[in-house]
Amino acid sequence: MLTARSLSEAFKENLEAEKGKVILTQYSDIDEKGLYGDLWLIATTNFIEVYKQKGPEEYSLRISVSMDEVLDISHQNLVGCGVLQATTKNDMVLLLQYSNSYSRDFNYVARALNKLIKLDENERSDFAFHHIEDTSKSYCQKCGRIIPEWSESCPACIDKGAILKRLLAYAWPFKGKLILLTVMMLLGTALDLVPPYLSGVILIDKVLGERPLNAWQMLIWVVIGLFAAQFLSTLIAVVRGRMAAWLSASLVYELRKKSYEALQRLSLSYYDKRQTGSIMSRLVHDVNRLNNFLIEGLQYFLVQVLLLIGIGAILFSINAKLAFLVIIPAPIAVLLSYKFWKYIWKLFSSFWHRNSKMTAVLNDSLSGVRVIKAFAQEDKEIERFDNRSRDLYQASVQAEQTWATLYPWLSFVLTLGSLFVYLIGGRDVLLGVATVGQLVTFMNYIWRFYGPLQFLSRITDWLTRSLTSAERVFEILDAQPDVVDLPNPIRMPHIKGEVEFNNVTFGYDEHEPVLQNISFKIEEGEMLGVVGHSGAGKSTIINLVCRFYDPNEGEITIDGNNIKEIAQQDIRGQVGMVLQDTFLFNGTIADNIAYAKTDATMEEIIRAAKIANAHDYITTFPNGYDTFVGERGTRLSGGERQRIAIARAILHDPRILILDEATSSVDTETEQKIQQAIDRLVVNRTTIAIAHRLSTLRNADKLIVIEEGKIVEAGSPSELIKRKGYYYELVMAQEIDSGKNGEVANVNEQLA
Amino acid sequence: MSNLPEFGDLQYLDPQDVIFSYSTSGILRFTYKDKYCVIKADAGCCFPLKMPERYIWVKDSKNKELGLIKSINELELNSKEILKDYLYKRYYMPNIHGVNKLTEEFGLWYFDAETDRGPRSFVVKDPRQNIINLGKGRLLVIDVDGNRFNINDYTLLSADVVMMLDRLV
Incomplete structure (x- = not known):
């Protein structure tokens, strides 16, 4: 755990007197030798300097660079550490090294310094640098502990009472049955305590020992009593079991339904931060654990406590001295069980x-x-x-x-x-102080007494696990989506399809922008091709158009309206996607084609498949459109899945169509069929297409080339070919790779 | 290996012609055969965990590979020391030789350790994923910030620490 560091005020004052106003300070934990140490980066209005801290007030200067000399500040992530470097007019200077614990801070520092060096001295003194709170590691504000990945709040500081109360609120609708269940459990337990007493003190002492005149009659009554206790206990167990089964299923159903509804409402960023397995575990294991806690656990706990008190009282009432003998080793038994x-x-x-x-x-x-x-x-x-x-x-x-x-x-x-x-x-029996029946009764009760003791030795662990599960489930129920509609969003039931990005900057982690100052405009019905290397930020543009995320800076408009002001339902309802990795749900081909239009007629499904060039192969399957696609569509080839996705998009009839590498994973013949289907699909729709195979973008009205999150080129395909820049190089590289003379000819044709 | 196509051939740098140096401002420089000098070079290990001193790649500032060095030990003494120092800083993976305290709370493991680069306290989330068994008692530990630590032989640590680590190894 890192503790906050601060620069000595006295040192800071001295420094300001000599070098100008201190604008930012940042601590690093690695010294110039690569050992753990205390280094400070300090930017004043005139200098960027690095000091080594040797004591509370002792600082020695390591590096000093004049602010006016610096052209650029860069940070580089290495393995387990990073470095901050300055490019000056004459040289490149390694300012300092820092461990990964400070990489986020130095990222901000580098950005701030790059802004700072562009200002004059007066402007620099007005520059305000704020340390950004690190939310990614999620430290507890109260105790400083790191919050585990599976939790949104600090498990050490959670209000266990409040969680328990909230948990009980979920069981409240079933309160009548739960009370009945508890009463039956108590009755059953009480009945379980009867046989030892009947068979011990009554049978042995009163009947067999004293042998009264009506001994035979008493014996019959004891047996009847034992039978009745056993019978009632069994009957209660059956009724209780059936009721618990119903309650358990009902409660699990309610909790799981609420959690799943909450999950579906959450933004994609929630899923980015969590593993699928972890979310599934909450819905399956944690909900089950809560159920066990509410339906069985609480009652069991109550019964165990009452058993302890009840048996203790019985033991003391029979023989106080012997009862003490039973209780004395109890703490040892609890401690041993715990260990x-x-x-x-x-x-x-x-x-x-x-x-x-x-x-x-x-x-x-x-x-x-x-x-x-x-x-x-x-x-x-x-x-x-x-x-x-x-x-x-x-x-x-x-x-x-x-x-x-x-x-x-x-x-x-x-x-x-x-x-x-x-x-x-x-x-005592030999001395006549106690009876044989008392002794036998004691021996029968003693084991029932140690059982609850063992349980209580693990009570903290059990309670913590149950409340942790509750907290994990509540975290889902309480999570707020990052992308939300305004109170009165603009309704756009008929989007025309004009899309514009104005200086959009965005990063999945805000301090690491994936897109920087992106601006472009697509007119209604136009096709925009997005080109660039893997990881350049192409798919991120799509995520923003769909409003899976909101930009950090700048704005995106659809038909002139800020995307943040439009109802999400209207955007998603009119945006269609065909992705590289087509996801098909477990169901029939027809179900999958009609996924976005559940009321589609059979004719519509077939027409969509025909336009998508899918009909011919679908009809070769024995079950035609009723063929089950298998889990995630694994029974179909890549090209077949792709065409089902296109048919799905056709039926959805979106105003804005997104094609993300839709033809990248298929053979040439299939590609042609898919391309033909896409050509039919894009007519009269605004289309954003990402493609590695540049030949598929030749019909695009405009192209933008993205490199490291920035637009480096924009224009029509023929303009970009003529410009002989990035796009031209990419096209030529592909031509050489594929060696297709026809496509080279096509480039030459565009050049001409 | 001999049947691999030609473009799979590795471009080894002749260790006798390699000179590594630091600029006055601490940037790695690479000179080869007195033919060219890269004023901002980068070097790294192909196998940082298994063979940290062999198969070292050298790249220029545009991330273009200039070649491979088979073994650091083949270099001239000064270059060898500089490259070792550079890699020591580039791959920041302190060796843990003692653990003063190791506690677990809510699935987080809190280490108070002695390393060859000084004492360090850190937290490991999800130890099953972030404490990696590299075989023969060697462990790679990754903390919540992505800092990496090496334990050469965890069985030499104190008995209670060994018992905790045994659960994962």
Whole structure:
């Protein structure tokens, strides 16, 4: 955990007197030798300097560069660290190195310094630099702890009472049944306490011991009593079980439904920050754990506490001295149980970890079985699996053997208490102070007394886990989407399709812009081609047009209206996408084509498929349009999936169409069919197309070339070819790669 | 290897002709065969974890690879020291030789460690993902900020730390 550092005020004052007003200061944790140390970067109105801090008031100057000499400040991320460099008029200066803990800060510092060097001295003194709070690591404002990934709030500071209260609120609609359930659980437990008393004090002492005249009659009544207790206990267990099953399913259904609704409302940025597995785990495991807590756990807890009190009272009422003997070892039993479970948990944790590693290898090899066979690597895979399997075997042996060793000893230690009861109680029976029935009753109750004790030794762990699960589920329920509609958004049921970007800057992480000052305009019905290397920011433009994210700076307009002011439903309803990695839902081909228009007629589905060049291959399948596509569409080839996506877009009939590498993963023949389908699709629609195969953009009205998040070229394809800049180089590089004479001729044609 | 196509050939730099130096302002310079000098060079390891001193790539300021050095030890002494120093700083991965305290809270592991670059306290999120077993007791530890630490043999650490790490290894 990092603690906030600050520069000595006295040193700062001295510095200002000599070098001008201090504008920004930034601490770094690595010294010039690469060791952990204390370095300061200080920018004054006249200088950028680096000082090494040797003591609270002791600073020594390492580097000093005149602000007027600096042309550029850059930061470079290395491995586990980064460096800040200054390019001056004569040289390049390595200012300092910093660990990854400060890379975000130096990113901001570099941006601020680059603004600063462009100002004159007077303007610099008015420059305000603010440290940006780091929200990515999410430190708890209260205790300073880092908040774990699975949580939105600090688990140490969460108000457990408030969570419990909120949790109970979810069970409130079922309060009547829950109270009934609790009463039945208590009744069942009370009935369980009857047999030991009947068979001990009553049967042994009163009937068999004293042998009264009506002993036979009493014996019959004892047996009837035992039968009744057993019968009622069973009956209650059945009714309670059935009611718990209904309650449990209802509560899980409600919680899961609410969580899933909340998930669907959230923006894409929520999913960017979390792994799919983690979200799924909340909906599956955490909801189940909450259910167990509410339906079984709370009642169980109540019963265990009442059992402790109840049995304690019975024991004391029968024989106070013996009862003390039972209670004295109780703290030791609790402590031993606590230590035992903690130790065992660590061993089983290792076992589960190794188990998941072995499963991962198994999953890997089964998924990649074709590759294994193709490269004849069966023996290597057997060895890999064997290694993991042996690891698991060792962990399993250790955990199970430890369990097998320690658990009987724990039980043995716990039985020692009962031996004392035998000894002292037996002596009392011999002396005639106690009865045999009392002793037998004690022995029957004693085990029921230690059970709740063991449970209570793990109560903190159980409660923490349950409340943590509650917190994880509530985090989903409480999460607010980043992209929200205004209170009265502009409704646009009929978008024309004019799209404009005005100086748009955006980064998924705000301090690392992916797009910088992007401006372009697409007229209604025009096609814009976006070209650039992988990672240049092309797909980000699409994400912004769909308003999956909002820009950090600048504005995007559709038909002259700021996209932030338009109802999201209207934008999404009129934007269609055909992506490189087509996602098909598990269902039939017809279901997938009609995904965005569920009321589509069969004729419409077939027409859309025909336009998309998909109809011919669909009809070759035995089940035609009723063919199940398999999970994620794996039963179809890439080209077939792509054409279904185009048919889906055709049926959706969007005003703005987005094509993201729609033809990049198919063979030439399929590409032609897809291209033909796309040509039909783009007519009279505003289209934004991203393509690596530049030949597919030759019909574009305009092209923009993106490099490192900036537009480096814009114009029509023929203009850009004539300009012989970035686009020309990209086209030529592809021509050489593909060696297609026809396409070279096409370039020459455009040049002419 | 011999059957690989020609464009797969590696361009090795002759260690005798390689000179690394630092500019007065601390920037790495690379001179080769007295033919050319790159005033802002970069160098890195192809296998930073397995072979940190072999297969070293050298690039110019435009990220164009100039060639590979087979082993740092083949270089002339001064260049060797400079390159070692550069890589030592470039790959910031302190070696942990002692752990004073290791505690777990809410799935976060809090380390208070002694490293070859000084004492350091750090936090590891999701230890199952961020403490990576490199084999033979060696561990790579990545903290919440993406800082990397190396433990050469965790079994030599204190017994309670070993027991905790054993859960993951």
